Amino acid sequence: MSELGDLYQELILDHNRSPRNRGKVEDPDGCAQGYNPLCGDQISVSLKMDGDRIESVKFEGSGCAISTASASLMTEALKGKTREEAAVLFEKFHKLLTEVGDPDELGPGMGKLKVFSGVCQYPARVKCATLAWHTVKAAIEDKDEPVSTE
Amino acid sequence: MTVNPSQTVNQSEAIPLDVNRIRADFPILSRTVNGKPLVYLDNAATTQKPTKVIDAVKNVYESMNANIHRGVHRLSVETTKAYENARLQAARLINAEKHTEIIFVRGATEGINLVAQTFGRKQVGEGDEIIVSNLEHHANIVPWQILCEQTGAQLKVVPVDDDGNVLVDEYRKLLSDKTRIVAMLQSSNALGTVVPVEEITRLAHEYGAKVLIDGSQSVQHNAVDVRAIDCDFFVFSGHKMYAPSGIGVLYGKESLLLDMPPYQGGGEMIKSVTFEQTIYNDLPHKFEAGTPNIEGAIGLGAAIEYLQGIGLSRIAAYEKELLEYATAQLSKIPEVRLIGTAREKVSVLSFVVEGIHPHDIGTILDQEGVAIRTGHHCAQPTMQRFGVPATARASMCFYNTKEEIDRLVEAVQTVIKVFA
Numbered sequence A: 001m002s003e004l005g006d007l008y009q010e011l012i013l014d015h016n017r018s019p020r021n022r023g024k025v026e027d028p029d030g031c032a033q034g035y036n037p038l039c040g041d042q043i044s045v046s047l048k049m050d051g052d053r054i055e056s057v058k059f060e061g062s063g064c065a066i067s068t069a070s071a072s073l074m075t076e077a078l079k080g081k082t083r084e085e086a087a088v089l090f091e092k093f094h095k096l097l098t099e100v101g102d103p104d105e106l107g108p109g110m111g112k113l114k115v116f117s118g119v120c121q122y123p124a125r126v127k128c129a130t131l132a133w134h135t136v137k138a139a140i141e142d143k144d145e146p147v148s149t150e
Numbered sequence B: 001m002t003v004n005p006s007q008t009v010n011q012s013e014a015i016p017l018d019v020n021r022i023r024a025d026f027p028i029l030s031r032t033v034n035g036k037p038l039v040y041l042d043n044a045a046t047t048q049k050p051t052k053v054i055d056a057v058k059n060v061y062e063s064m065n066a067n068i069h070r071g072v073h074r075l076s077v078e079t080t081k082a083y084e085n086a087r088l089q090a091a092r093l094i095n096a097e098k099h100t101e102i103i104f105v106r107g108a109t110e111g112i113n114l115v116a117q118t119f120g121r122k123q124v125g126e127g128d129e130i131i132v133s134n135l136e137h138h139a140n141i142v143p144w145q146i147l148c149e150q151t152g153a154q155l156k157v158v159p160v161d162d163d164g165n166v167l168v169d170e171y172r173k174l175l176s177d178k179t180r181i182v183a184m185l186q187s188s189n190a191l192g193t194v195v196p197v198e199e200i201t202r203l204a205h206e207y208g209a210k211v212l213i214d215g216s217q218s219v220q221h222n223a224v225d226v227r228a229i230d231c232d233f234f235v236f237s238g239h240k241m242y243a244p245s246g247i248g249v250l251y252g253k254e255s256l257l258l259d260m261p262p263y264q265g266g267g268e269m270i271k272s273v274t275f276e277q278t279i280y281n282d283l284p285h286k287f288e289a290g291t292p293n294i295e296g297a298i299g300l301g302a303a304i305e306y307l308q309g310i311g312l313s314r315i316a317a318y319e320k321e322l323l324e325y326a327t328a329q330l331s332k333i334p335e336v337r338l339i340g341t342a343r344e345k346v347s348v349l350s351f352v353v354e355g356i357h358p359h360d361i362g363t364i365l366d367q368e369g370v371a372i373r374t375g376h377h378c379a380q381p382t383m384q385r386f387g388v389p390a391t392a393r394a395s396m397c398f399y400n401t402k403e404e405i406d407r408l409v410e411a412v413q414t415v416i417k418v419f420a
């Protein structure tokens, strides 16, 4: 079970059990749908901007524990970030999932997102963890077509 | 490479099979995953290969490899003979009347596409109808949708009940003089349901419709007789029946195959070519353009010999026992809900666990060395019918044991603990 612990950390299980920021923001500035055809995970993200800053992000949908917890933690991490900061954070997050290494080397600002460092051992699950991020990127750009991880 | 009938016909099918001896035939079954002995329960996706099949393929490369039907030299003659012998074995496996009714293809998918684009393009027109069931694999849906787009025909779907049984009464209502093709699987990869294909075929024939049966999940579990079913076409894939991937079979009734235009053009499928006129080859070569998967076909022949050596009725009896055991054990876990509880099933067990996504189940089971499939199983319309995005699926075969089922059950209990 020790290896398993690396993926299903308590923080992930907690955010899966009680996801934060579930729902839809009122009068959104951007919305997007995301879909992972491999597992049928579906997510919709809506966000409210304050100038260049993300005021709040909410998500709805159903998915596995990794995708739900990732969406939940993402909504917390993005609050108050500028578009630019959000893009940088996504890049770092993606590195964390795909390159085995010390999460601390990615520099400051990763915070709780480090809990996903175990995902890089499970290449089949990377898409679950990035679905919400791809979707929020589209929401920031307010794209109309649904995002797919395939 | 001639088949000795006494080797392929098992004299003592009444004696139950010795699973330990059988497991020794499959080298991969002795490996470990995450430090634990592998429990391979993803047989509906693809089966493992016995030494007999591995050796047959190896033997092609080591001692006879040549292109077929072309050379006058010894190697070509030997390889051609082995390849054509595999065709005889495939014909015998499904009791085709003639070996020329057996066409080697890449797999079930290619077989269905071939029928849709040759027979279908010729026989189906605007306003005609094609019937499939709600259980079909995407391979038996999309080729017909493409044909419908090309011809203006319509696809009709036979519903299933809450247990996953195909509703034959509803099927009767869909049949009409407009029906040209009925395409249905014999057993479902997603739920395990066995479909009464004899009855399906008989009813279709009353309306003059032709029937394609997808045997991808049946030939490895039960003895199949295409003449008893009386279907017009039958397809299956080698890799799901202990043979290599990239080889499969399309069976078609001779009269239909003769009348069908070729699928692909190229070498092997012609008798003579000039720039003015090309004369197509006889069956089955008319449908086998280009150099085929020679070693795959020979491996398929070896797999058929292996299966017949054990005896399909013994296999069916053993797998039935395994399915009953697994169903009973998994049902004891209150959080587990089985999807697919049809009257008659092959050894496929789809399930969901309350509040836990199948992908999380799959990952944790993998940690425990247990390989199952999670997802939609290329049968999204079936998942939609049961209101789930995906299921976890344990698919068993004759090299699995009750101890392995116990490992599955323990691992599912671990999943529930992790997410409690």
Ligand SMILES: Cc1ncc(COP(=O)(O)O)c(C=O)c1O
Residues within 6 Å of the ligand: B044, B045, B106, B107, B108, B109, B110, B137, B139, B140, B185, B187, B188, B189, B214, B216, B217, B237, B378
């Ligand atoms: C019922 C059924 N039909 C068709 C197929 C397609 O087989 P292949 O991918 O080997 O062509 C499968 C494979 O999963 C199947 O289970």
